[in-house]
Amino acid sequence: MAKPRAPKKTNKRPAAKKSLGHGTKLKVGLVGFGTVGSSVAKIICQDADGPLQLTHIFNRNIERKKIDGLPTHIRWTSKIHEVLSSDVDVVVELIGGIDPSGRWVRQALRSGKSVVTANKLLVSESGPELVDLARKMGKRFEFGASVAGGIPAVIGIQEGLAGDRLHRIAGILNGTCNFILTEMEAHERSFETALKEAQARGYAEADPSSDVDGIDARAKLVILTQAGLRLRVRSEQIPCRSISLIAAVDFMYARELKCAIRQISVAQKNTSQGVRLAAAVQPALVPEDSLVAHAHGSENLVMATGEFAGRMVFSGYGAGGDPTAVAVISDLYTIARTAGAPPEALPGAAEVPDSVSGDFTVPHYLRFTVRDRPGIVASLATILAKYGISIDALLQKPGFPHSALSFVMTLEACDSAVLNRALEEIARLDFHVERPLCLPIFVD
């Protein structure tokens, strides 16, 4: 559907004086034309009467990317400077990664353009700096699409809950991991089989490590920690553990415990002695009647807990072209409605915590796979007792061979750092067939 040229297209007033009510549109330049980019282009161009006008599309090898059906006035280019030196009001950065996207975003901001991005790596590394740079230029830097795609988690937490004092952010921030784990759960599949299924359906990349090992979710957790807990933390300070450690047997035991297994990202602020942050991305047990266990397939879910409003939950489809495009377009609307003017900073900038650790005091699940012989439980219990850790329950399903018997212990709440020391000692015992698996149990 061809869009008629917008009236006043030659109007050269600066963005700050534009009025949505008078037919002047926000000129948008797209940098990156993959799945999300083409969704953004489609949605903008479908709404010919809307406040947005797509004027430039940049991609490498643009000739291969060109599609029919978009308005003919759009400038398709493989030269980034054609976008950055153009009269677009907003650059939408959708190429991802740190370089060259970071350079281009800074260049766009410095030349007085607003920027919208879905780039979680860039925002987790440089978000506050880019917000400051935009504010100095009197422009906006918006990144709602960088976390949980279509779920308005960033605006919900940063603005909708601004009046609370949040102390905990937790959730399911990676749809690929959630697909793999719920697939393992529903069809009693191995991790490898579920991963192949995810790859076949296009939910996982050929190299799935960024998703599976927690790197992707961690970048989003950093962004939410900044937006919600108002703490500045670097990705590398937050420990990640891979979901590839999870075997079908763990789902069998989790079911006995009325639990599900999910990749959980948590950041928890404690201000009782200085400002301490506990944060980690890892597979964990969650009660099967909890909201997190309810997130199926590629769904995402963000929980924010505050001093006054209690626990708020945002959930929905966090990835994919269309949901992520909705977040991009919503940010573009915000820029259109404010003529690109940035909001004032809240007083008291985000602070750097005094300490960051991956340790939580919660119940734990331990799965051992051993060559069976008398005295195994006794030696485990002895070591745990030495560290002051109490066993809650012991589960052993029938049917395992003596040469590789898998059984499970649940522990009462204990500090995971102390438990890890106990586990180092336990790992040196001679009956293990594989390294014991330790998962936290998060009850909300």
Add this chain to the structure above:
Amino acid sequence: MAKPRAPKKTNKRPAAKKSLGHGTKLKVGLVGFGTVGSSVAKIICQDADGPLQLTHIFNRNIERKKIDGLPTHIRWTSKIHEVLSSDVDVVVELIGGIDPSGRWVRQALRSGKSVVTANKLLVSESGPELVDLARKMGKRFEFGASVAGGIPAVIGIQEGLAGDRLHRIAGILNGTCNFILTEMEAHERSFETALKEAQARGYAEADPSSDVDGIDARAKLVILTQAGLRLRVRSEQIPCRSISLIAAVDFMYARELKCAIRQISVAQKNTSQGVRLAAAVQPALVPEDSLVAHAHGSENLVMATGEFAGRMVFSGYGAGGDPTAVAVISDLYTIARTAGAPPEALPGAAEVPDSVSGDFTVPHYLRFTVRDRPGIVASLATILAKYGISIDALLQKPGFPHSALSFVMTLEACDSAVLNRALEEIARLDFHVERPLCLPIFVD
């Protein structure tokens, strides 16, 4: 904790030039000092370094309301003009109802103040007009607290999902009803007993009709329909049915059907032939593994379904002093961060739908209580067949007396308007001990 006087308190620059970064605070006048008002006052005054300064508190019989511990510079008054003619930047209206609150809100806006309100009746009746009036004055009218208290549903839907085209809003918008229904469900109680429990705990008023009959939820549904579906509808166009129709026996049968019973508010936009809105507030069956069934006690939940991002869910505590105060404070922060300047209107104002009805084409649950005799099911089935309605299942638990036997029929998806005509005919049959109960079954 006494708050030191803010620096530059005598600064007379207009609000639009204030800068959060330079110690000038947003002066706030509270109109109404009940549960929410005192929470708002507490949160503002706890944050002495924050961007807000509470300067006036209005209430009738203010002497009885005065509490210790708030800064001494606050002006306590029973004369509304002392707030409206003061130099406050924002009036926070927390008295509820249409009059005098509507007059006072208009007066505040006309005198160049922004307004924040939690008043769902006023916003459902006059929200768009008040937003327009505020915009004309270059000020903001914010009402995030009017729906679902602490849950940032209004900002999430109106701004976070602005880039989508929403066609359905549904959810649990009244915590009192949800408390009563989950109480009936968990403890097999009658409606009357559960209502008394809710009143004893302060969750329900002495006259509970506004909650129980759906009037309260309907006002919130009108606001969300405006914000999300961009349709203007009047409360009285939306049919409501009371949850007092639900008996303990309905929970017994619902459980057989793997369902829960909740007060569900739904608004659904259909644009295939003109713009039609189907909207209603009523008790309904929902699958027990659905997210709505998961909302327990006084929790609220809002689902928004869009063309691009699919279904998004927001949930949390929707009522109570502190959660509602969080929504008020978040709106005050937005005003502080934008120096009170309103965003531009989105192009294409909300439209008036061509038709509004309470009819949905969904499966239904029918519960009959009859004097048992042969041929009852045959006569019911004959009438339903005449209207083209198919029976899905028939359930009859043992143990009822012949003089008052309760049994249940579930129907395949049918239009509720057609079903209502069939039910009128059915109600004239002579075997009923009480009027048949008809509930829709909403599967998402």
